[in-house]
Amino acid sequence: MMRPLLAASALWLALAGASAPDTPRIERVDPLTVQDDDFARHRDPAEWKGLRVDRISFTEERGHWRMWRIANRARSGPLWFVPHDNENAGFEAALVAVRRYGGVIVAVDSGVSPGDDGIRFNRAVEYGPPIDPNRNFDSALPGYARAVLANYRGPGPVIALHTNSPGFDPTDSKCNRDDPKTNGVISIRFCDDTLIPSASQSRAYPFDDDDTVAFATFLAKGTPSDAYCRDQMVGADFNVVQERVLTSDGSASNYAVLHGLRYLNFETQERGLEPAALAGARDRLLWMIDRAIALCAPEVKAAR
Numbered sequence: 001m002m003r004p005l006l007a008a009s010a011l012w013l014a015l016a017g018a019s020a021p022d023t024p025r026i027e028r029v030d031p032l033t034v035q036d037d038d039f040a041r042h043r044d045p046a047e048w049k050g051l052r053v054d055r056i057s058f059t060e061e062r063g064h065w066r067m068w069r070i071a072n073r074a075r076s077g078p079l080w081f082v083p084h085d086n087e088n089a090g091f092e093a094a095l096v097a098v099r100r101y102g103g104v105i106v107a108v109d110s111g112v113s114p115g116d117d118g119i120r121f122n123r124a125v126e127y128g129p130p131i132d133p134n135r136n137f138d139s140a141l142p143g144y145a146r147a148v149l150a151n152y153r154g155p156g157p158v159i160a161l162h163t164n165s166p167g168f169d170p171t172d173s174k175c176n177r178d179d180p181k182t183n184g185v186i187s188i189r190f191c192d193d194t195l196i197p198s199a200s201q202s203r204a205y206p207f208d209d210d211d212t213v214a215f216a217t218f219l220a221k222g223t224p225s226d227a228y229c230r231d232q233m234v235g236a237d238f239n240v241v242q243e244r245v246l247t248s249d250g251s252a253s254n255y256a257v258l259h260g261l262r263y264l265n266f267e268t269q270e271r272g273l274e275p276a277a278l279a280g281a282r283d284r285l286l287w288m289i290d291r292a293i294a295l296c297a298p299e300v301k302a303a304r
């Protein structure tokens, strides 16, 4: 009886050893001088009061990773996760939210060389294509999820923040197929077997934008109401994309529902870097954050 077990565990160790991540290196950085586009928008010391900033770096399998960790030194709270470095309004909203609600931001830093700042995919790879930071929550690569979630203590959920391109590609949609063809699937007007929309009835701000949505992720064996905060957000007339998960696609939302983590994911339309447009997108994300915390995580208190 022992022999197959031993052989199996030896194989497991060999496989695990092949992709074992190195120990993450954590270095304190000064947000006022660090060279990064997200920080360059925030050089006023008042914005960083009470926050501690570290750079986390590690290598796992073919990917070299860098992440910013921005912690509220006084108060624990949600984990604010910004996986896509080109989605600047997500970083902006997280920076307001970590001051308002406490907790820790983890923002993936995919800029790895001068002129390469603020890009979506991690190109710091030993071989193969660039890696989508929101498709790397892979059980074969446990170090990545661990590096992100090691910073999560609560109270409150994990909250991921994204922007997305206007509209969607109706080719694969089962509804609104006559809509103009743009990119992607993130819109309250897209639907298929995985993404089942519950659209805002009033379409009041911020849901006057079809790309401003909250995700509510549930396991295929259950119902949408099983998703964390889903009933409350539908009740509050959010645009809710109900995401049905059968097997993981490697995203944080799929990882969270498969591991029983409380998780929210907010999206708004990408509106670029012009300051008023960026602030507008940030504020749409913050509107959803404020409402969802009040509805579903009242233990998380806003700073007075």
Ligand SMILES: [Zn+2]
Residues within 6 Å of the ligand: 083, 084, 087, 134, 161, 162, 163
């Ligand atoms: Zn994103």
